[in-house]
C-alpha cells in the first residue's frame with residue numbers, strides 16, 4: 001500500500017510522482033486518517049510512505065504500531081530538513097521511531113560538494129524564514145552544500 005500526505009498536491013492529491021516521470025496512485029493521508037486501521041483491513045506485504053516529512057507524530061506512532069503489531073514493513077521517504085535548515089516535525093518523529101535510517105546523497109546545485117541544505121527562492125532570491133510548508137518544485141527549492149546555502153555564487157563564479 002502506498003500513502004502520501006494530502007497536503008502535497010503538486011501532481012494531484014494522493015499521487016506519488018518522480019521528476020523522472022514515474023507516477024503511482026497513493027492513499028492520501030489527512031489529519032484524521034488512521035493509517036493503522038487501513039493497513040489492518042488490507043494486510044499488504046509492505047507499506048510505502050512518500051513525503052514523510054509532512055507526517056504528524058500520531059501518524060508516525062501508527063506506522064510504528066504497523067511494524068510492531070502487524071509485522072508489516074514500513075518504508076518512508078522524505079526530506080530531513082526544511083529551507084530554514086531545521087528538522088521537519090515528521091522527520092524528527094521518524095528519526096526517533098525508526099529502526100533504520102538511510103541517507104540518499106545528492107550533489108550541490110552549484111558545485112560538486114555533498115548537498116546538505118535546501119535553499120528556497122522567492123522571486124529568484126534566497127529566503128531563510130517564513131512558513132515551513134510551501135509545496136513547490138525545482139524553481140522554488142535547490143539542494144545545496146553548506147557554503148552555497150549561505151552565499152549563492154554570483155554570475156561567472
Ligand SMILES: Nc1ncnc2c1ncn2[C@@H]1O[C@H](COP(=O)(O)OP(=O)(O)O)[C@@H](O)[C@H]1O
Nearest residue numbers: 017018019020021022050051077078079104106
Ligand atoms: N528510477 C530512476 N532512475 C534513474 N534516476 C532516477 C530515478 N528516480 C529518480 N532518479 C533521479 O533522482 C532525481 C530525483 O528523483 P525524484 O523521484 O523526483 O526524487 P525526490 O522525490 O526524492 O526528490 C531525478 O531527477 C533523477 O535524476
Ligand SMILES: Cc1cn([C@H]2C[C@H](O)[C@@H](COP(=O)(O)O)O2)c(=O)[nH]c1=O
Nearest residue numbers: 008081082083118132133134135136141
Ligand atoms: C525544503 C522544503 C520543501 N517543501 C516541499 C516542496 C515539495 O512540495 C516537497 C518536497 O518534494 P521533493 O519531491 O522531495 O523535492 O516539500 C516545503 O514545503 N518546505 C521546505 O522547507
